Amino acid sequence: MPPPTGRAFSVFVAEDMEAAIAVADRMAQAATEALAGDGSDNDAVAAAFALAAELRGNYPDGLVDHAAKLFLTHDHAARNVRIPNLMSRMTVNATSPLAGTGTGTLPALGGTTGSADEDKVNWFREDPLANEHHEHWHLVYVRFDSPGFSIRPRHGELFFYMHQQMLARYDAERLGAGLDPVEAFDDYTASIGVGYDPGGLAIGGVTYLPRPANGKWAQLALINNYAPADHAQRRDRLRDAAANLKLAVPGGASLVLDGAPGSDALGHADESSGKSISGAGYNSFYGNHHGFGHVFTAALSDLASYEGGVMYNPASAIRDPFFWRWHRHVDDINFAYQEKLPANDFAAAPDVVFGGGNDAGLVILDSARFRNAAAARGETVDQLAGALLGGSRFTRNAAQGVETVGQVNGQPLQVTLHDTIETELRHGIFQLNTDQQVEDQPRFTYPYLWHPSYHFAVRLRSTAAVEQLVTVRLFLCPAHAVGGVADGSLNDRRLWIELDKFAAPIAPGEEKVLTRADTDSTLVRRPVTALHANPDVVRDLHFEQQGDDHPDAAACECGWPYHLLYPRGTKSGMRFALLAVVTKDDALIKQGQCGSMSFCAVTDEYPDAKPMGYPFDRPLAAPLADLVAQNPSLALRFITIKER
Ligand SMILES: [Cu+2]
Known part of the structure; x- marks a missing residue:
């Protein structure tokens, strides 16, 4: 299956992520060879980055940078080399109204939603360390196995749980601000509501575009013949799996869901990861349900190029109010599954x-x-x-x-x-x-x-x-x-x-x-x-x-x-x-x-x-x-x- 074309690199596309991991594996291999030749850790990291520089021109913008972040996060030789903090990687694009605004201290940097209500919790969504947390989590929890990387135990369960906890915190902030809890986005033909303007934000040289209000996924031309209606099919299959306590690929594997391991399997299928029962590709039976919610939304920023919005990147996605609506929907599937399980009875509690x-x-x-x-x-x-x-x-x-x-x-x-x-x-x-x-x-x-x-x-x-x-x-x-x-x-x-x-x-x-x-x-x-x-x-x-x-x-x-x-x-x-x-x-x-x-x-x-x-x-x-x-x-x- 070729990767969907006609859009920016995104780690939320399984095929892109696998390509980035393959580059990270090559960087790790270059580091290993440098160490075998009696090089120091510094030599090993230098060899890996020299290879990355060579490869950069062969890949879409952002892919090799993501591979480098994976290498720095996981490779032993790079254990003392830090990824520069997210704030230092954030820039304002030269075309932004914020660029060239002078040398004084300006009142505020940050995105806006165009909605006075939603803007009340901008401070939370825009928090640089909260964004960095989300970026790091996705770097640590690599979702494909490869020679150099492995999917960690209970990854699928934690995918649901970590995001569910972010949602619980977001809802507490919304309630404090007098807003309703975040509303799930589950009708893929509906308007996606308020927009988001990242204010000229760029990260690692990639500029993020505003997403207009009231966009619809239906405005997108097909991505490799994959339409929002195809995505709704994956949604319904995952809902069926939650309701029937069973993941089942027609003519293929099936798995009865039970307890926390059931959440784990459902999480792998939804995110999607290399452990998805149907395979992680967007066109597989369970597809790439979570990932393509990011992709469709980010692509709405520019209907001609699909270069786009903050939702493409885990380092910026949580800035967009739609991130939370999408993740509430993703969490609804795990919640529905959990609701089918017997209640905890505290019988094993300590005395x-x-x-x-x-x-x-x-x-x-x-x-x-x-x-x-x-x-x-x-x-x-x-x-x-x-x-x-x-x-x-x-x-x-x-x-x-x-x-x-x-x-x-x-x-x-x-x-x-x-x-x-x-x-x-x-x-x-x-x-x-x-x-x-x-x-x-x-x-x-x-x-x-x-x-x-x-x-x-x-x-x-x-x-x-x-x-x-x-x-x-x-x-x-x-x-x-x-x-x-x-x-x-x-x-x-x-x-x-x-x-x-x-x-x-x-x-x-x-x-x-x-x-x-x-x-x-x-x-x-x-x-x-x-x-x-x-x-x-x-x-x-x-x-x-x-x-x-x-x-x-x-x-x-x-x-x-x-x-x-x-x-x-x-x-x-x-x-x-x-x-x-x-x-x-x-x-x-x-x-x-x-x-x-x-x-x-x-x-x-x-x-x-x-x-x-x-x-x-x-x-x-x-x-x-x-x-x-x-x-x-x-x-x-x-x-x-x-x-x-
Ligand atoms: Cu995430």
């Missing part, structure tokens, strides 16, 4: 109860003040947590207010247990590249969300006769009435945002106070440097790796941006539910110093035996509040997220 009760077992502390208080007492934070919440205080039903913990220098030492997480919208400045002289480069402001660092503390008592290895899983959900049901939003399992998970042993009968810094979250790109916590300065936002050897440098650059860990909330305070779910025997690994264990597993096996998103990977057997009341291994409290 634990929450100190303070399951409405107050979770405590929020301001990290800086908590650490200062511990230092004032000459203690570690864990020792202070024990004094604050352990011993005679273990069972107190208190999760907020000011607690006094002894005296320091004759003064009572006070620690605040918070019921509010604060955020702040700040403005950073960076100097964008243009085609002009350096001194002409304008400086642009851009908005980003900031929050102080918090610690979570959990009081757990074992009621078991044996030692248990438990996992504490923390989640956050916007809390509001739905259809007259108070806090009915908690019963929508797709709204729950995973915040963190961590393991701890607990002895028979033991009362334990566990503390966890949010900078250790398994979701975020770690280590959280001051730069990542507060990216307001004009400089390289890139993670500077400490130490030389990391087994998999690719993982170090992957993870959700720390500064977006909590939703923005509202000025008047937005109500959220904070949930702890305790499980056991999950074979959770101890996180290394870098990367995100939840999104970029660094080992051969995905480091959590539970289905991704557990317990929200299945229908809920009862309203969430009832589940908490029935299960001592769950704790729920309500908090406020307030923008300063």
Whole structure:
């Protein structure tokens, strides 16, 4: 099957991606040969890039650059060579109205949708580190096997889960901005609604064009005889697979879908990957469903050339509001499948109860003040947590207010247990590249969300006769009435945002106070440097790796941006539910110093035996509040997220 022609290179086209991987394999081969000839790692990388330079003219724009990014992400010889950060790769095209606008600090850089409502969440979609997260995820999770690359375990399941979590976060931001949750795009004959203008954005020399409002896929001429109606056929086949719990290629392979492995197989078929049961090509039985949603939409920017929009590239796609509508539709297929599965029953939960009760077992502390208080007492934070919440205080039903913990220098030492997480919208400045002289480069402001660092503390008592290895899983959900049901939003399992998970042993009968810094979250790109916590300065936002050897440098650059860990909330305070779910025997690994264990597993096996998103990977057997009341291994409290 030849690749579809008449459009720009896109990693969302399976055939393009395979071609890029083949070039990356050749780069890796050149590096290996240089090493075999006694070359250093630097020589090996130089040999690979010399080959890339030779090959560049033979391929469409962007293909060899993508191969180079794959090589840098995965090749051992390149483990200490970083892909320049996305901000430094962003330029303003010379034809953009923003180019040549002078040297002062200009008010804002960024795309616009033409809709005052949708523009309210531009700051989130345009966030440079959120875009970089999405780019890196797709680089780490290569979707074809080749001599040099392999599809990672549970890739298909994570394809759904990682994007589902991005959607949960996007919906929390939309709700905070007074907008409805994102609406799935599932009628392929319909208008795709608001447009998107990337404002002259170019990445790595490729300029992205505006996409007009109210376009329709039907405006496109056929791409290799493949039409939106053909795509609707693939949609319906995937929906049938979800409904019938079975992927089946006529006259070919079939697979009964069950549990998390069922999501995995469905994800491979939908993305599509080299493990798709029907093959990944757009014209195969299940086709390239997710990928061609990107391609059709990006091509709408220029109906003559199909050069086009940000949706072609994972480094820019999330800027377009349509990205989210498309991914809601993709997620609907996995959601429909999961809804056919039996609910989780918590029968295998560990024997634990929450100190303070399951409405107050979770405590929020301001990290800086908590650490200062511990230092004032000459203690570690864990020792202070024990004094604050352990011993005679273990069972107190208190999760907020000011607690006094002894005296320091004759003064009572006070620690605040918070019921509010604060955020702040700040403005950073960076100097964008243009085609002009350096001194002409304008400086642009851009908005980003900031929050102080918090610690979570959990009081757990074992009621078991044996030692248990438990996992504490923390989640956050916007809390509001739905259809007259108070806090009915908690019963929508797709709204729950995973915040963190961590393991701890607990002895028979033991009362334990566990503390966890949010900078250790398994979701975020770690280590959280001051730069990542507060990216307001004009400089390289890139993670500077400490130490030389990391087994998999690719993982170090992957993870959700720390500064977006909590939703923005509202000025008047937005109500959220904070949930702890305790499980056991999950074979959770101890996180290394870098990367995100939840999104970029660094080992051969995905480091959590539970289905991704557990317990929200299945229908809920009862309203969430009832589940908490029935299960001592769950704790729920309500908090406020307030923008300063
Ligand atoms: Cu993606």
